[in-house]
Amino acid sequence: DIQMTQSPSTLSASVGDRVIITCRASQSISRWLAWYQQKPGKAPKVLIREASSLESGVPSRFSGSGSGAEFTLTISSLQPDDFATYYCQQYNDYPRTFGQGTKVEIK
Amino acid sequence: EVQLVESGGGLAQPGGSLRLSCAASGFSFSSYWMTWVRQAPGKGLEWVANIKKDGSEKNYLDSVKGRFTISRDNAKNSVFLQMNSLRAEDTAVYYCVRQFVWGPGILVTVSS
Numbered sequence: 629d630i631q632m633t634q635s636p637s638t639l640s641a642s643v644g645d646r647v648i649i650t651c652r653a654s655q656s657i658s659r660w661l662a663w664y665q666q667k668p669g670k671a672p673k674v675l676i677r678e679a680s681s682l683e684s685g686v687p688s689r690f691s692g693s694g695s696g697a698e699f700t701l702t703i704s705s706l707q708p709d710d711f712a713t714y715y716c717q718q719y720n721d722y723p724r725t726f727g728q729g730t731k732v733e734i735k
Numbered sequence: 736e737v738q739l740v741e742s743g744g745g746l747a748q749p750g751g752s753l754r755l756s757c758a759a760s761g762f763s764f765s766s767y768w769m770t771w772v773r774q775a776p777g778k779g780l781e782w783v784a785n786i787k788k789d790g791s792e793k794n795y796l797d798s799v800k801g802r803f804t805i806s807r808d809n810a811k812n813s814v815f816l817q818m819n820s821l822r823a824e825d826t827a828v829y830y831c832v833r834q835f836v837w838g839p840g841i842l843v844t845v846s847s
Binding site: 724726 | 781
């Protein structure tokens with residue numbers, strides 16, 4: 629199975645901060661990576677697919693980059709609505725696997 | 736608008752069975768693979784199974800192989816997850832997913 633490792637696990641930040649979350653795969657997954665945002669009690673919402681393609685309706689402050697085995701999600705200027713947990717997911721191979729999540733908290 | 740609505744969850748005893756259903760609307764159901772993902776209380780996301788557009792290919796998480804069966808009915812725009820031999824570790828919210836679009840989820844609790 630492909631292991632997905634996110635860092636950090638928890639991140640404390642302030643409104644307006646630039647935030648970067650990293651996701652590393654245990655082997656190359658090309659660009660078959662998605663990023664999700666999840667708020668408590670809600671289903672995950674896709675932000676980015678194919679590593680860098682912004683989903684329709686997602687604010688442009690979110691961006692994704694990377695290929696192969698290393699990826700990043702960047703929030704250029706953190707907004708109050710962005711405090712949530714973020715997950716990466718590979719869909720290059722079975723079983724599909726998720727990172728353990730990064731919780732973005734208010735500093 | 737794409738809509739996915741899960742049903743069939745609830746309380747089951749260890750060793751028991753449950754059948755989850757997901758009713759889809761707002762898109763051409765037979766054109767998409769469908770997936771089930773679960774999330775144990777306070778934990779991360781875990782992919783469970785998926786099924787090809789015509790039902791001819793199915794893939795499973797190792798820990799559910801032989802116990803869970805995914806199926807679909809394209810005439811009724813529905814996908815199902817038959818869960819047998821349930822274990823405490825199967826307790827989770829189960830989400831129906833269509834290519835990055837998720838339903839609200841349904842809670843399955845396995846406990847005596």
